[in-house]
Amino acid sequence: MKNREVAALLYQMAELLELHAENRFKIIAFSKAARAIESLPEDITVVCKEKRLQSVPGVGKAIAQKVEEYLRTGKIEAHQELLAGTPPGLVELLQISGLGPKTVSLLHEKLNITNLQELEAAAREHRIRRLPRMGPTRETNILKSIERYKKRSTRILYSTAEPIVNDILARLRDMEGLEHITVAGSFRRARETVGDIDILATASRPEEVVAAFVRIPLVEEVLAQGPTKASVIVQETIQVDLRIVEHQSFGTVLQYFTGSKEHNVRLRQLALSRGFSLSEYSLTRLADSRDIFYDREEDVYAALGLPYIAPEMREDRGEIEAALRGALPQLLELKDIRGDLHVHSDWSDGRASILEMANAAMALGYEYIALCDHSPSVGIAGGLDPEKLERKIKAIAAVNESLQQKEIDFTVLAGTEVDIKADGRLDYPDDLLARCDVVVASVHMGLQQSERSITGRLISAIENENVDIIAHPTGRIIDEREAYEVDIQAVLKAAARTKTVLEINSYPSRLDLNDVNSRAAKEMGAMLCINSDAHDAKQLLNMKYGVNVARRAWLERNNVINTLPLKQLLSLLRR
Ligand code: DGT
Numbered sequence: 001m002k003n004r005e006v007a008a009l010l011y012q013m014a015e016l017l018e019l020h021a022e023n024r025f026k027i028i029a030f031s032k033a034a035r036a037i038e039s040l041p042e043d044i045t046v047v048c049k050e051k052r053l054q055s056v057p058g059v060g061k062a063i064a065q066k067v068e069e070y071l072r073t074g075k076i077e078a079h080q081e082l083l084a085g086t087p088p089g090l091v092e093l094l095q096i097s098g099l100g101p102k103t104v105s106l107l108h109e110k111l112n113i114t115n116l117q118e119l120e121a122a123a124r125e126h127r128i129r130r131l132p133r134m135g136p137t138r139e140t141n142i143l144k145s146i147e148r149y150k151k152r153s154t155r156i157l158y159s160t161a162e163p164i165v166n167d168i169l170a171r172l173r174d175m176e177g178l179e180h181i182t183v184a185g186s187f188r189r190a191r192e193t194v195g196d197i198d199i200l201a202t203a204s205r206p207e208e209v210v211a212a213f214v215r216i217p218l219v220e221e222v223l224a225q226g227p228t229k230a231s232v233i234v235q236e237t238i239q240v241d242l243r244i245v246e247h248q249s250f251g252t253v254l255q256y257f258t259g260s261k262e263h264n265v266r267l268r269q270l271a272l273s274r275g276f277s278l279s280e281y282s283l284t285r286l287a288d289s290r291d292i293f294y295d296r297e298e299d300v301y302a303a304l305g306l307p308y309i310a311p312e313m314r315e316d317r318g319e320i321e322a323a324l325r326g327a328l329p330q331l332l333e334l335k336d337i338r339g340d341l342h343v344h345s346d347w348s349d350g351r352a353s354i355l356e357m358a359n360a361a362m363a364l365g366y367e368y369i370a371l372c373d374h375s376p377s378v379g380i381a382g383g384l385d386p387e388k389l390e391r392k393i394k395a396i397a398a399v400n401e402s403l404q405q406k407e408i409d410f411t412v413l414a415g416t417e418v419d420i421k422a423d424g425r426l427d428y429p430d431d432l433l434a435r436c437d438v439v440v441a442s443v444h445m446g447l448q449q450s451e452r453s454i455t456g457r458l459i460s461a462i463e464n465e466n467v468d469i470i471a472h473p474t475g476r477i478i479d480e481r482e483a484y485e486v487d488i489q490a491v492l493k494a495a496a497r498t499k500t501v502l503e504i505n506s507y508p509s510r511l512d513l514n515d516v517n518s519r520a521a522k523e524m525g526a527m528l529c530i531n532s533d534a535h536d537a538k539q540l541l542n543m544k545y546g547v548n549v550a551r552r553a554w555l556e557r558n559n560v561i562n563t564l565p566l567k568q569l570l571s572l573l574r575r
């Protein structure tokens with residue numbers, strides 16, 4: 001779907017118009033249309049084809065024409081003109097969170113700032129705090145945003161890389177003479193973000209594969225092209241490297257380019273201690289300089305006396321030592337997941353009905369799903385007042401009854417995502433929580449509080465016997481928001497002590513708990529749960545991203561409660 005792409009462009013037009021101090025109504029029209037298209041549940045391309053653009057609220061004739069122009073030609077003339085009339089450095093400044101057009105033009109007028117570098121210098125020299133409406137806090141926040149922006153421009157979410165990887169593999173896989181093709185690097189290790197995408201292949205006619213690769217429609221720019229490799233840019237900033245290697249070395253090459261660098265360093269040390277030198281081409285026996293080639297990666301590990309180590313574990317976080325001791329975990333797999341314990345419905349801010357969510361979960365082979373809509377204090381998310389939650393519990397009972405009548409072995413659990421309020425209390429009375437099958441508690445407000453307050457709020461929720469799961473325990477959103485100040489060790493400890501479950505939220509930009517914290521949770525004896533936090537049926541599929549985190553955290557099936565059959569799950573939740 002191009003909805004987000006189109007919305008981003010319209011948002012940018014609104015900002016540029018404001019930067020140029022254009023007509024206020026025009027500016028409002030653009031941002032209104034952008035917002036409507038962003039949250040449109042339908043594919044904008046389809047809406048455009050069926051000539052229904054103007055039926056989208058907030059999209060008038062002029063904007064409809066521009067959207068149509070974009071979908072037809074890939075650009076909007078008026079947008080290009082606005083860009084041409086703005087210093088490129090200023091356009092970049094608009095992307096920094098907390099910097100709107102008003103601030104950018106102020107900085108431009110008063111301090112003659114035209115780019116990121118000048119902005120950073122001005123902030124460090126405390127020239128910004130003296131401007132009207134700014135002050136020291138804003139100045140510090142601008143510096144923080146610049147730091148975040150710099151990090152963000154270099155890495156993309158795993159879920160952004162995924163369709164690119166799939167598209168490239170699908171287009172090359174069936175070429176004649178192609179033997180192996182696979183993704184390596186951080187993507188293969190399933191890191192939450194990816195710097196660039198590394199693809200490896202073996203083929204009888206490498207040049208033809210390279211030629212086909214650089215011609216893939218996704219490719220926008222070719223940075224380098226040789227007989228056996230090429231580097232290209234897709235989606236403006238994402239680099240993809242393809243290397244075609246000798247079949248006989250495929251095992252060592254795949255091992256090398258999967259990384260991580262730190263894992264490889266340790267593996268080479270181990271090889272040396274056993275009388276070998278390990279390179280991407282071969283394993284060389286030091287005694288007689290004889291090269292041994294491996295076309296399978298498992299054989300490289302076996303030659304060093306190791307069992308196969310899953311790519312997700314290759315971070316030099318003790319995996320080689322564990323492998324030597326024969327103590328590698330049996331990593332959890334997506335197929336072990338039997339249900340999803342945190343999804344939303346149209347009772348709050350979800351887009352699908354209870355039955356639609358249940359049907360989608362059944363289609364995935366799940367045995368249960370817990371509908372956990374928001375509580376009242378999360379007003380913007382349409383939180384349910386107590387009376388409405390009671391009605392929802394009844395509605396879910398009715399759905400279960402009809403499933404039973406049809407002899408369908410699937411259960412909808414009545415749940416809630418109850419807010420842990422700024423004062424630490426929960427947003428529903430205990431007797432109502434006690435009547436839910438699953439209570440997920442989470443922090444949405446008071447994110448700026450001190451570490452002591454936030455940790456205290458989380459621990460008091462953990463200690464409430466009605467709370468089963470703490471959702472997205474640190475609140476971070478990748479590239480957007482740091483975790484709130486929290487003593488995570490104390491939270492993990494309290495969870496382990498009270499048998500409160502910690503969530504790995506699978507939303508691609510949350511992945512919270514992350515790999516390191518999830519592993520710490522396991523080591524402290526806390527249980528985890530991997531949930532999609534889906535707001536529509538399609539987002540149930542995000543579960544795989546949470547499973548990635550779990551595998552990177554060394555989790556096994558018995559560390560994760562939603563691998564349990566329903567009966568055992570309910571008895572574990574003691575309900
Ligand atoms: P990224 O792209 O930043 O998300 O991370 P990676 O791990 O994909 O790193 P990348 O693309 O620079 O290189 C891919 C793999 O190649 C890396 O994981 C390990 C291997 N590699 C690259 N450079 C070195 C190196 O200098 N030493 C060693 N031992 N391995 C390297």
Ligand code: CA
Nearest residue numbers: 185186196197
């Ligand atoms: Ca990479």
Ligand code: CA
Nearest residue numbers: 196197198241
């Ligand atoms: Ca690379």
Ligand code: ZN
Nearest residue numbers: 342344417533
């Ligand atoms: Zn949620």
